[in-house]
Amino acid sequence: MGNGTSIGRVRGLGSSHHGSHHWLAQRLSAVGNLILIPFLMISLALMPGHDYATVHAWAAKPLPSIALILIMINTFWHARMGVQIMLEDYVHENGGKIAAWLLVNILPFAGAAYGILSVIRIALGGA
Amino acid sequence: MAQARSNRPLSPHLQIWRWGPAMLVSILHRVTGNGLAFVGLGLLLWWIGAIASGAAAYQTFLDWVWLGTDGGLQVVTALLGKIVLVGLTWAFFQHMASGLRHFVLDIGAGYELDANARWSWFTILFGVTATAVFWAFVLLR
Numbered sequence: 678m679g680n681g682t683s684i685g686r687v688r689g690l691g692s693s694h695h696g697s698h699h700w701l702a703q704r705l706s707a708v709g710n711l712i713l714i715p716f717l718m719i720s721l722a723l724m725p726g727h728d729y730a731t732v733h734a735w736a737a738k739p740l741p742s743i744a745l746i747l748i749m750i751n752t753f754w755h756a757r758m759g760v761q762i763m764l765e766d767y768v769h770e771n772g773g774k775i776a777a778w779l780l781v782n783i784l785p786f787a788g789a790a791y792g793i794l795s796v797i798r799i800a801l802g803g804a
Numbered sequence: 805m806a807q808a809r810s811n812r813p814l815s816p817h818l819q820i821w822r823w824g825p826a827m828l829v830s831i832l833h834r835v836t837g838n839g840l841a842f843v844g845l846g847l848l849l850w851w852i853g854a855i856a857s858g859a860a861a862y863q864t865f866l867d868w869v870w871l872g873t874d875g876g877l878q879v880v881t882a883l884l885g886k887i888v889l890v891g892l893t894w895a896f897f898q899h900m901a902s903g904l905r906h907f908v909l910d911i912g913a914g915y916e917l918d919a920n921a922r923w924s925w926f927t928i929l930f931g932v933t934a935t936a937v938f939w940a941f942v943l944l945r
Binding site for chain 1: 834837838840841842845848849852853855856858859862863866893896900903904907910938941942
């Protein structure tokens with residue numbers, strides 16, 4: 678948050694020019710995970726078995742497949758921000774910073790894309 | 805300057821500070837979060853990709869992570885898989901509890917020393933208890 682002029686405080690951008698967006702997004706995605714991950718864990722715990730037919734049939738249903746796609750978006754979003762903070766704290770030299778920047782901006786999107794495509798294949802691919 | 809620097813300590817780190825519950829929970833929050841990000845999401849992608857790829861790929865996932873059907877190396881990875889899955893469950897519950905603690909701290913509450921230490925310990929107690937209850941339910945029902 679800005680601590681200079683009052684208008685600077687109102688805009689809330691501060692020295693990084695991003696303001697509190699990262700901080701708020703981390704909390705917002707945390708609330709999403711608070712709903713989505715218990716849904717996944719309870720669903721898995723309540724399943725009659727964990728054989729292919731049972732798990733595939735469950736994941737292909739509308740509510741679970743929507744939840745799984747949201748999980749792919751929300752967990753990777755949340756994890757990306759958390760890992761970014763961790764790397765900002767520990768990686769200080771330039772080469773490492775570039776590697777960290779590539780990691781944080783490519784890997785989560787690739788992972789989420791693979792996850793979402795997998796759920797779509799399950800949901801639309803038939804038995 | 806070099807002379808002045810030679811015998812002086814660097815910035816204090818983990819081995820300097822006296823351990824307390826808030827410090828432990830803060831470190832656990834970071835460790836569990838990054839563990840979930842790298843190991844948890846990696847395993848999640850293998851799992852969902854295996855289901856999408858068909859019965860054989862899903863059986864491969866089960867064999868390596870849980871069953872160890874083919875013997876040999878799979879026995880080792882299946883044992884590791886069970887440890888990792890229980891570990892990830894604990895990491896999730898710990899991260900969730902310390903995350904909820906962050907929400908409370910965000911509204912400006914819970915900074916008094918007693919309350920802060922009490923709720924820090926509570927997140928650790930919750931993480932271990934919830935993990936035990938979850939796996940007891942999965943394995944014993």
